[in-house]
Amino acid sequence: MKVVILAGGSGTRLFPLSRKNLPKQFLKIADNQSLFQKTIDRALKIVKSPKDIIIITNKEYIFHLKSQLREINHSEKDFHIITEPVGRNTAPAIALAVKYLTEKQEIPFDETIFISPSDHIIQPDKEFVEYVKKADELAKEGYIATFGVKPTKPETGYGYIEAGEKIRDGYKVIKFHEKPSIEKATEYLMKGNFYWNSGMFTFSIQTILEEFKNHSEEIYQMINDNSFEELLKNFDNMPDISIDYAVMEKTNKAAVIPMNITWSDVGSWDSVYEILPKDENQNVKVGKVIDIDTKNSMIIGNKRVISTIGLENLTVVETDDVILIAKQGEGQKVREVVNKIKNDKELSYLVDLHTTVYRPWGSYTELEKGERYRIKRITVYPGESLSLQMHYHRSEHWIVVKGTAKVVLEENGEIKEYFVHENESIYVPKTTKHRLVNPGKIPLELIEVQVGEYVEEDDIVRFNDVYGRC
Template sequence: MDVYAVIMAGGAGTRLWPLSTKEKPKQVHKLVGENTLFQDAVRRVKSLVGLDNIFIVAGAGHVPELKLQEPDIPNENFIVEPSGMGTAPCIGLAAIHLESLDPKSVMIVLTADHHIGDVGSFREALLTAIEVAEKGYLVTLGIKPNEPSTGYGYIEHGHILDTEWEHDVLNVKRFTEKPDFENAARMVKSGKYSWNSGMFIWRVDRILEEFRDQMPGLSEQLGKISKAIGSHNYKKVLEESWKYVPKETIDYGIMENASNVAVIPVDIGWSDLGSWSSLMEILTADENGNVIRGNHIGVDTQNSLVYGGERIIATIGIKDLVIVDTGEALLVCNLNHDQKVREIVNRLRESNN
């Protein structure tokens, strides 16, 4: 049975503004090491499926940069979304392209903007997930929580499905929206929950079956697009059908009410890099707890993230700050308020900046 990896490479990553923008989102930046987040995502699955079986879904404006970063991925493996409509249409679009190759193939769905520290354990978990998916389950990798985070959705574990696999594989009782702190603490203490990573593994025919049952409107448009794949009018049909595609996440649109859903809890050093503070947790700090990228001179500077370029950033007597200078914009915020960066982005949009 063929196995394909689909990497969702859209999204603006607004919480990492001003570095991450609509034109150049966080996945095309070298945030953690020598590679961009997108390149790391490709390298993590290349040894499992091969470059020919890696498909990328992104907006037309991002595809040229992504092709430059991974030139060995075949051109035809880049699937263009006319506009970002959430993960459900994105995954559905990829699924119909894979259906045209092999409807019984296994589809690994990943994102281009996450960090995974333990790549070996990640690959081992994927191998188990592929085996489970071959039996008809919709599989997700659940992240073992290390704190009562209110920034992620949670997955409640049910009973163990089978003991034949290398990892624990449990059925999913329910998906829970992002909780308040009290409920998050309760769930983490119980040991019966994982964070929702947004990584999925399933057979192509199974996920398309769920689209037909749960999102018939989207399924109808996907059917029209599917018939045009490989034809001269594919782009026209895609753009016309996309006008009627609902904006929805795969979690709400499919997973919450799907049948035969399994979770594999994993500890793989995962982060969605959804804030400057989460990036700071991954990068190495100096003796004063500071994470520095760029040209910085500091006096009495503690527990701060300074991210710049060639221009000197000088700090005196500061603590718990995020300072990001891109040349086009400067961000200064309290480390504990970095989730509010999205509010700045929204205000900039309202003022057309």
């Protein structure tokens, strides 16, 4: 079996933690592991080797992905990583993975594949792995096995799977149902043969190719007529369609494996509250929280101490630049907040960017910004370097906090190298070509103070870059 992890999705349903450039799969909500990292750990329990795992992401997130793999003691070289040139939903992503497996790895057509999103909470792992094994058996018989979660309440935020005839450890699918009204959801719960649609699938390569041919001919022709490289090049011609609409709602080979475990697609702050551990007052508390007479609430802090008095049924989420306060049960309305911010010229950047921004060489966090100055904390991974660059409107002052920096400066037409150690600093004047390198074995951390008449990110001219950004 091969595992394909879909890690290219974007979204702001968990705003202000999730932003366009930091979607929920890379968030660390309640502990030190992100949803993506937990997905990798789960996948490694299913397959024999990391090389049996294919990760599909997009070019905007590849830096997050590599950084988070490094945090769990893996390298991107341990896995097969496919970078989509543009986002085209789950059906084209799966088609791209199938093409990669058959052409680049020469995997036989009877091989089974488990398709997993990277942004779900699933517990416990051991029981989930057993469900995947059951789905594998169905896939070997020509079924497309999906996973249905036994509902615990009349949920309106999930699609439903209606189960029919019993087959092995699952059931043939009668029909997939869209997100229902509360009345319909209550009816589904009472009937007992309806399950939440988890969005995970297992099938053989042969079966999915046949079903693409039968139900999504445009995708099938692009797989059939192009090499993997050509498919990547022409990927923007793929239809923007989910695997549910392209295949699952049309096929007669769909089977559902019922799962009685903890599962959530973490689609709103309300679902986050439901899934996280609570104290004796049914409060979820993350960070430095002091609560008095507070009940049934979720308080997620960042750097500040958050104090609550006499609150009930509230959600509070704090980041460096935004604080969200919402009534429990109103989590779906976060998208309305995001839309209002998008339409505000002064605030629209908040939808895209966190104060921490990831780059191929590491990351930077904006600490403070004012008229004619900007202060950042910069982290450069071992062996990595920034581009050889120059700024027209600002000078920079670097103070090393941890590690050793190699700084390349062009002075009077001559290239000079300086090694700057902890508690030492160096000055980079305007219009001076320069490059920052971490030559050491530990992450380099430094404080950058920019001063000038213009301190935005687009005041940068690159002359040479190992990441191809010139």
